[in-house]
Amino acid sequence: GQQVMQIPQYQHVQEGEDFTTYCNSSTTLSNIQWYKQRPGGHPVFLIQLVKSGEVKKQKRLTFQFGEAKKNSSLHITATQTTDVGTYFCAGYRIEAAGNKLTFGGGTRVLVKP
Amino acid sequence: DGGITQSPKYLFRKEGQNVTLSCEQNLNHDAMYWYRQDPGQGLRLIYYSQIVNDFQKGDIAEGYSVSREKKESFPLTVTSAQKNPTAFYLCASTPGEGGYGYTFGSGTRLTVV
Numbered sequence: 001g002q003q004v005m006q007i008p009q010y011q012h013v014q015e016g017e018d019f020t021t022y023c024n025s026s027t028t029l030s031n032i033q034w035y036k037q038r039p040g041g042h043p044v045f046l047i048q049l050v051k052s053g054e055v056k057k058q059k060r061l062t063f064q065f066g067e068a069k070k071n072s073s074l075h076i077t078a079t080q081t082t083d084v085g086t087y088f089c090a091g092y093r094i095e096a097a098g099n100k101l102t103f104g105g106g107t108r109v110l111v112k113p
Numbered sequence: 114d115g116g117i118t119q120s121p122k123y124l125f126r127k128e129g130q131n132v133t134l135s136c137e138q139n140l141n142h143d144a145m146y147w148y149r150q151d152p153g154q155g156l157r158l159i160y161y162s163q164i165v166n167d168f169q170k171g172d173i174a175e176g177y178s179v180s181r182e183k184k185e186s187f188p189l190t191v192t193s194a195q196k197n198p199t200a201f202y203l204c205a206s207t208p209g210e211g212g213y214g215y216t217f218g219s220g221t222r223l224t225v226v
Binding site: 035042098099106 | 148153154155156157158169203210211212213214215216217218219220
């Protein structure tokens with residue numbers, strides 16, 4: 001079945017530094033979504049990427065969808081303490097048996113002030 | 114404000130008991146989903162429903178049951194057949210099938226005592 005892997009599992013970042021988290025799917029995706037879950041909270045939808053090679057920005061966050069539509073990345077610049085949380089990617093695939101959104105295991109981000 | 118309401122926030126269950134988790138949305142969304150999240154893990158799909166009076170099993174449906182008698186409501190019953198029910202349960206919804214970001218409720222933390 002479809003698998004979505006995220007690396008790294010944990011990311012310790014000094015405040016002010018940049019970092020990138022990566023998402024890889026075993027199958028070609030129709031779209032990819034990114035979510036953020038604060039500690040003790042629930043996932044909140046951040047963005048969706050649909051086109052091959054698509055790049056979208058949200059303030060300090062840059063999201064990219066790979067050319068083959070099997071991988072994605074999230075880059076955060078000038079990390080702040082408000083960026084603490086777990087970032088999940090989720091790959092959406094259209095299948096005959098039913099469309100499916102599969103979540104990766106997440107990258108847990110810890111920020112050192 | 115529109116959203117998804119999950120109740121209760123915390124739930125304690127004795128072994129051998131069935132418990133029902135409530136999920137209500139006022140977003141007029143057609144599709145609703147139940148996910149399970151274990152500590153430090155991603156989200157795994159339990160059941161989903163694209164329309165009233167219809168639902169499908171997800172990846173980990175064993176030991177769970179659902180109903181969708183109303184568009185707004187998608188309750189999840191954790192039965193005694195679920196051998197390891199302690200987890201964080203998240204309900205989500207989308208306007209329809211495909212290409213939408215998921216809106217999540219605040220979740221229910223279930224603990225077996």
